[in-house]
Amino acid sequence: MVSTTEKNDSAVQESVSMKALLEAGVHFGHQTQRWHPRMKQYIFTQRNGIHIIDLQQTLGLLEDACKFISKIAEEGKSILFVGTKRQAQDAVQHAANNSDMFFVSHRWLGGMLTNFPTIQGRIDHLVRLEERKAKGGFSLLTKKEALKLEDEIQRLTRNFGGVKEMTKLPGALFIVDIAREKIAVAEARRMGIPIVALVDTDGDPELVDYVIPGNDDAIRSIGLIAGRIASAALEGFGIRAQEQAALAEQIETENASGKDDEYVTAASGETDTNSEAVSLGTPTAEVQEQEVISDNEVSDTVENNIETQTDSASIADNSETEVVGTDNGRESEEETA
Numbered sequence: 001m002v003s004t005t006e007k008n009d010s011a012v013q014e015s016v017s018m019k020a021l022l023e024a025g026v027h028f029g030h031q032t033q034r035w036h037p038r039m040k041q042y043i044f045t046q047r048n049g050i051h052i053i054d055l056q057q058t059l060g061l062l063e064d065a066c067k068f069i070s071k072i073a074e075e076g077k078s079i080l081f082v083g084t085k086r087q088a089q090d091a092v093q094h095a096a097n098n099s100d101m102f103f104v105s106h107r108w109l110g111g112m113l114t115n116f117p118t119i120q121g122r123i124d125h126l127v128r129l130e131e132r133k134a135k136g137g138f139s140l141l142t143k144k145e146a147l148k149l150e151d152e153i154q155r156l157t158r159n160f161g162g163v164k165e166m167t168k169l170p171g172a173l174f175i176v177d178i179a180r181e182k183i184a185v186a187e188a189r190r191m192g193i194p195i196v197a198l199v200d201t202d203g204d205p206e207l208v209d210y211v212i213p214g215n216d217d218a219i220r221s222i223g224l225i226a227g228r229i230a231s232a233a234l235e236g237f238g239i240r241a242q243e244q245a246a247l248a249e250q251i252e253t254e255n256a257s258g259k260d261d262e263y264v265t266a267a268s269g270e271t272d273t274n275s276e277a278v279s280l281g282t283p284t285a286e287v288q289e290q291e292v293i294s295d296n297e298v299s300d301t302v303e304n305n306i307e308t309q310t311d312s313a314s315i316a317d318n319s320e321t322e323v324v325g326t327d328n329g330r331e332s333e334e335e336t337a
Contacts, residue, residue, distance in 0.1 A: 016062060016228050018055060024220040027053045029201035039201045042213035051201045058213045062225065065196045065210040066232035069172065072194075073236025074243075077171025078102060080163070081226065082184050087219050088176040088226075095174075095226035096162065099233040102170065103162035104184070113187040116169060123164055126156040172196060174229050177216040178203045198225050 021027065029035070029043065029051035044054035069079060081103040083092035089105040096103035104112065112119055129149060132138065138146045173188050175181050175197040185207050188195050196210040197203075198221075205211045215221040 016059065016224060018059060020224060021055050021058060021214075024215075024224040025218045026058060026214040026221045026224065027055050028215045028218065028221075029053050035201045036204050038205055039199070039203065039213070042199075042205070042211075043201060053201065053213050053215070061210070062212050062228060065212055066228060068194070068210055069174070069196060069229055069232040070236035070239070072171040073099075073233040074239045075171065075236075076240060078166065078168075079172050079174055079229075079233055080104065080166070080170040081174050081229075082108065082181055083176035083222065083226075084108060085177055085180055087217060088222050091219065091223040091226045092176065093162070094223070095230035098227075099230035100237070101230070101233060102166045105162060106158045108181060108184045109159055110183060111187075112163075112184070113169060113191050113193065119160070119163075120167075122156065123160050126153065126160055126164065129153050129156070169193065174226070175208075176222055176226070178207060196229065198222065 027044075029039075032046050032049050032051055035043075035051055042054055042057055044052045046052060072079060079099070079101045081092045081096040081101060083089060083103075083105060084107055092103050092105045095101075109119070130153065133149070133153070138149060141149070169191065170193060172194045173184065173196065175184060175195060178185050178195075178197045178199055179202055185195060185197075189207065194209040195207070196212070197208045198212050198214050198216045199205050199208060200214070200216040203216075205213075212225060214225060
């Protein structure tokens with residue numbers, strides 16, 4: 001399978017025009033005696049015993065089918081391309097590889113969808129054989145045994161090579177010639193898998209979810225329609241990739257914003273701690289400085305009070321001395337008299 005990242009932009013095919021449909025011979029149906037009555041609504045006319053398909057309807061229905069395929073790819077689901085007739089094999093493989101999808105182009109094995117675990121077991125066996133060969137394990141065998149395993153690898157590759165990497169059921173099937181691929185149609189309907197199909201005038205359109213009326217025998221017709229389906233899948237992949245990139249950018253932005261919020265919260269926590277420390281009596285540098293100033297003021301006040309008291313005491317002593325001296329003078333005057 002080819003990775004979508006390795007694809008060139010030119011692989012994406014624009015909407016198909018009416019001219020392209022005409023040039024590819026999409027409008028040619030089967031002979032008038034080989035038609036399905038339910039395809040009558042898609043038949044424009046008949047010419048020389050051949051039914052002519054109404055390409056106006058083909059054009060509109062093709063675009064409807066492409067929108068559905070694009071949506072399936074956008075959801076991350078896979079599309080299985082099925083076309084085992086000789087004219088369809090190369091076109092189916094090419095379209096599947098261009099869109100990084102899966103394909104069945106050799107033979108549809110019964111149980112491909114309805115017995116998927118068993119099919120997975122056979123695919124795992126193929127992978128083990130390929131790994132053993134790559135490591136040189138076949139060189140230890142006899143020539144006959146080695147040839148036998150080589151034949152088994154080739155047979156398994158023809159049957160499962162296009163689905164070797166398909167680990168789960170596909171989101172939709174694109175089928176070329178539903179009359180030939182009736183087993184694939186039956187299994188898909190049983191498993192509830194939507195079907196998009198190129199339906200010729202001999203097919204039953206009611207078996208298909210998205211009908212594309214057109215010639216399913218001409219190589220150019222099959223290649224044109226299959227290529228447009230592959231392009232629709234690529235368009236869906238592109239939309240999905242853009243959405244994933246936008247989501248990743250959003251997550252990265254949110255993570256960066258979360259780190260900023262954590263930093264702000266941590267800074268707020270430090271501020272709250274300082275506030276709590278002040279409220280709980282834990283002195284900060286400013287508070288300690290204020291307390292030192294207050295202590296000095298108290299000391300100065302106490303010293304002033306002491307000096308004031310000392311001065312007052314001295315004044316009182318002097319006054320008392322003067323009074324005593326006055327009394328002694330009076331006593332001397334009385335004695336003289």
